[in-house]
Amino acid sequence: VTLTGLGLKIANGLVMLGRGNLMLTLFFTMIASILLGMGLPTTAKYIILSIMAAPALVDLGVQPLAAHLFILYFGVIADLTPPVAVAAYAGAGISGGNSMKTGFIAVRLAVAGFMIPFLFALDPGLLFINSTIGHTLLLIVTALAGVLALGAAAGGYLLDHTKIHERVILMISALALLTPGLLTDSVGIVLLAGVIILQKMRISKKVKFA
Incomplete structure (x- = not known):
């Protein structure tokens, strides 16, 4: 080549x-x-x-x-x-x-x-370029949450082994979080939190019946 x-x-x-x-x-x-x-x-x-x-x-x-x-x-x-x-x-x-x-x-x-470079290319605030501290911190938090969601969707594990529907939700959450915008970030956080709550409930049931 x-x-x-x-x-x-x-x-x-x-x-x-x-x-x-x-x-x-x-x-x-x-x-x-x-x-x-x-x-x-x-x-x-x-x-x-x-x-x-x-x-x-x-x-x-x-x-x-x-x-x-x-x-x-x-x-x-x-x-x-x-x-x-x-x-x-x-x-x-x-x-x-x-x-x-x-x-x-x-x-x-x-x-x-693989998603990180797209984030700072689309919004250089992630690199502290032409951005306020508050905006950069928000970008960092949403980027970390998006990476967490995408990693869990790809790896098949968050707090517990992910089911198919949880993977789909996590993938949607990741795409939303990795898309600049307050609305998309909010949707992504809600979806990620929903999967975390579902898995915590499932883990609690496993512990209860163990």
């Missing part, structure tokens, strides 16, 4: 596809960074994408610091994504597990981490 230049060509094409639409550009920049992660070290990935993708993100209104941090973040997290999940494969080598399976499990467990 790297030696033939295919990764760079695909990455460039993906970034060009998203031009004019912020969410698409962010998404394709993420994919491009992961593709380049199949053979390039983090620094090289960052240099290439900072030239290729960062200007497009800045033109669409993303703060320069947030744009470059977005690229760097996915340059690092690319080490988790198969088929060339360097970090996951190293862990599999130590544990003696299946390397590919370990890579996919790593992605599932880290899925919440």
Whole structure:
């Protein structure tokens, strides 16, 4: 992928596809960074994408610091994504597990981490850029709650093993919390709190009948 230049060509094409639409550009920049992660070290990935993708993100209104941090973040997290999940494969080598399976499990467990760059790209207040302390604290709290909900939905465990309907609710909660806005944050908190209450009630019943 790297030696033939295919990764760079695909990455460039993906970034060009998203031009004019912020969410698409962010998404394709993420994919491009992961593709380049199949053979390039983090620094090289960052240099290439900072030239290729960062200007497009800045033109669409993303703060320069947030744009470059977005690229760097996915340059690092690319080490988790198969088929060339360097970090996951190293862990599999130590544990003696299946390397590919370990890579996919790593992605599932880290899925919440994939959302963080989108948060600070859409609202740089999370990086203390053009924001008040109160607004930044609110963003941090809702981001943590969203990551918790998404991690529980992907991992299948919160206070107890999650049922199918609880996973769906947690996923909706995560999407709401990770979408900037007071209304969406409120909906997300209510849904997350509802699942926590349900699981606490279920745990109490288990203890009572144990």
